[in-house]
Amino acid sequence: MMRIAPRLTLQMGLFLCFLQITVIASANKGYEITKSCRNNIRMLNEALKKYVEENPNAEIPHNEIVQYKQMFTMILTKKYIPDAPVLPTLDCGYNLIYKGPGNFRWFCSLHGTDTGDMRLTFPYHEYEFTAYFEKSYMTISKYQKHYDDIMRWTAYTRTLRESITYHYSRNPTTTIGIVVVGVLFVLFVARSLFW
Numbered sequence: 001m002m003r004i005a006p007r008l009t010l011q012m013g014l015f016l017c018f019l020q021i022t023v024i025a026s027a028n029k030g031y032e033i034t035k036s037c038r039n040n041i042r043m044l045n046e047a048l049k050k051y052v053e054e055n056p057n058a059e060i061p062h063n064e065i066v067q068y069k070q071m072f073t074m075i076l077t078k079k080y081i082p083d084a085p086v087l088p089t090l091d092c093g094y095n096l097i098y099k100g101p102g103n104f105r106w107f108c109s110l111h112g113t114d115t116g117d118m119r120l121t122f123p124y125h126e127y128e129f130t131a132y133f134e135k136s137y138m139t140i141s142k143y144q145k146h147y148d149d150i151m152r153w154t155a156y157t158r159t160l161r162e163s164i165t166y167h168y169s170r171n172p173t174t175t176i177g178i179v180v181v182g183v184l185f186v187l188f189v190a191r192s193l194f195w
């Protein structure tokens, strides 16, 4: 048992170093993802506001969900959106809900609106996101579906790596303790079986 101690210590040390780097990177990344998505939504809200001010008689589908692509091609164009929004995750995507010139909101398929009177916090891989919703739009069936789609994420089960990364970013000491005990246990079992 004493003979493998240095090797074990080295392995544990390397593992914890790797964990630390991964976690710090992903904790910042989670924050950055949410921030850039909300910035995209604000930019889209501003662009449409400007368009509506300059084109008060514009015909925009009411009480419908309109996808970004359609709004961009038919209405906004590069004049109002010179730089297309970059999607922060594979599941992000922008849609518009329009009830009138002073009552519209862009929302992301994953992060919802930039602010709202309803919220939902859910696991997304190694991150935790909060999406916002507007209660008054729930009467529109496609918006209700958008809420239901995000609701599905609440049942998401993280992989072991995602789980360790997530818990470490919230409570490093306890997570390291649990991981160390777990790794020691696995090494102990492996040693008694194979060595």
Ligand SMILES: [Zn+2]
Residues within 6 Å of the ligand: 037, 088, 089, 091, 092, 093, 108, 109, 110, 111, 112
């Ligand atoms: Zn998003």
